[in-house]
Amino acid sequence: LISQKMKNKKIYFWPRWFIEAWPSTQKPKINKQLLIKLQHANLYLWSALNIYDDFLDQEGKSAELPLANNHYRHFLETYYRLNLPASFYQVFDQVMTDLDKANREENLQNRFKTNDGQIIYPKRFPLFSNLNGLSRKSLALGLGPVALLYYQDQTEIITKTKLTLKLFRYTLAAKQLADDARDWFSDLANGIITAANLPIL
Numbered sequence: 001l002i003s004q005k006m007k008n009k010k011i012y013f014w015p016r017w018f019i020e021a022w023p024s025t026q027k028p029k030i031n032k033q034l035l036i037k038l039q040h041a042n043l044y045l046w047s048a049l050n051i052y053d054d055f056l057d058q059e060g061k062s063a064e065l066p067l068a069n070n071h072y073r074h075f076l077e078t079y080y081r082l083n084l085p086a087s088f089y090q091v092f093d094q095v096m097t098d099l100d101k102a103n104r105e106e107n108l109q110n111r112f113k114t115n116d117g118q119i120i121y122p123k124r125f126p127l128f129s130n131l132n133g134l135s136r137k138s139l140a141l142g143l144g145p146v147a148l149l150y151y152q153d154q155t156e157i158i159t160k161t162k163l164t165l166k167l168f169r170y171t172l173a174a175k176q177l178a179d180d181a182r183d184w185f186s187d188l189a190n191g192i193i194t195a196a197n198l199p200i201l
Contacts, residue, residue, distance in 0.1 A: 013039045014168075015144035028152050038144040041078035045140055048072040053137070056106050057192060079143065084150045091161055095140050102136035111191040112201070121201075128195040134180075135172035142168030 015038040019030055051068035054060040079092060110122030128134075142165060149160050180187065180196035188197050 018145035037078050041075045042141055044071040045075040088150050098136050099140055126193055132169045132173045134176040135169045138172045
């Protein structure tokens with residue numbers, strides 16, 4: 001089910017990069033098949049989130065929705081079969097619940113309209129006071145490295161988990177801001193307000 005197009009998105013092989021970043025003297029021994037499963041789970045999730053995001057931007061293609069649902073199920077199945085401690089699944093649930101909440105908030109977000117060259121502003125602009133919040137819709141891509149922590153010595157696992165998620169919050173917020181900065185004009189044309197084009201508005 002992993003298409004060649006998805007395989008080329010190795011930037012999302014974060015479980016592998018996470019392990020390779022460990023000091024050579026402390027590098028954990030991780031089953032290669034587990035690493036491949038987690039990498040593929042990231043690709044499935046990445047694909048599903050991109051399709052869902054198109055629908056949030058009112059550009060979704062109905063023919064792609066079954067594919068998104070299929071990929072999302074494969075992502076969930078991978079993690080549910082890991083049989084990790086309950087504390088990991090509490091973190092997993094929190095991240096996925098916040099992803100759903102962020103999507104709902106975006107769906108309800110006021111947009112602006114243009115009429116005969118005039119901009120009709122919404123009554124309230126979205127708040128982007130905390131740019132780390134830009135990671136909420138994609139933080140689940142960082143769950144692979146968190147899962148790998150649970151296969152190691154679980155001393156101070158809660159602290160390690162928090163620090164790892166913090167790393168990916170910064171990483172994914174920066175990526176989202178870069179994407180929004182690149183698309184600022186097309187987003188404006190579609191009435192979409194982002195952290196990048198709000199100062200322009």
